[in-house]
Amino acid sequence: MNRGYVKLYRKSLDAGWIKNHKLWAFWTYCLIKASYKEYDAVVGLQVIHLMPGQFVFGRKKASSETGLTEREIRTLLAFLIKSENLTIKTTNKFSIITIVNWNIYQSNDIENDHQNDQQATSKRPHTRNKEVNNLIYSEDALKVLSHLNEKTGRKYKLSKHIEARLKDGATVEDCKKVIDAKIADPYFIKNPKYLNPVTLFRPGNFDKYKNETIPLKVETAKSNLNSACKRCGAQVPDQDKTTAGCIYCENKAAEVRA
Secondary structure, eight states, X not given: OOOSOOOOOTHHHHXXXXXXXXXXXXXXXXXXXXXXXXXXXXXXXXXEEEOTTEEEEOHHHHHHHHOOOHHHHHHHHHHHHHTTSEEEEEOSSOEEEEETTHIIIXXXXXXXXXXXXXXXXXXXXXXXXXXXXXXXXXXXXXXXXXXXXXXXXXXXXXXXXXXXXXXXXXXXXXXXHHHHHHHSOHHXXXXXXXXXXXXXXXXXXXXXXXXXXXXXXXXXXXXXXXXXXXXXXXXXXGGGBOSXXXXXXXXXXXXXXX
């Protein structure tokens, strides 16, 4: 197995994972097992080409190495797959686990460190600052992507367009504001296919969207949101509500009386 270091992010505290000791143990086990570079692993008589962030997985071996039961590992694995932290490809002989977004959180930093160690000490602070800034941009880009996926119900992958706008000087809030505005835009409501990272964060589009009267659009969208009728409990637009309930439950009551 390849040796070296892996990074652990403090946002794990916010997610509450560290409080679930079994989940934390299995997640860090996966990070440590994953390869930091491409290499060929031999499984039985078969050569498996692994990419960075991948490793050959077996429940029995994982149980032996972590002290968790196979049932616990199966449950934890299902959780990490559902939360899109990793994926798994299974054959009849073995499985390959892939850490999602490994290149963002791990390999770039390792490669930069390797390169930096070969450079003069006087150049290291500049390189290190650039490296840290890139990680910040990547972190912020993930926040923006998460907001977009949450609002649209999609599962878009990280796009270079988002990170490029952040590097141009946009803030996470700027990006979220554009997303919220376009979700409330009648044209985008009719054409939801354009609610994607490429369209929203293309340079010309983003600058135009960012300078629109976004607060008005957002407030208008909020005012049109459905809420529960106090009489029948149905989710109806505010304009369809009456003092006694809503037009729908009143119509039903009128039909019953008739």
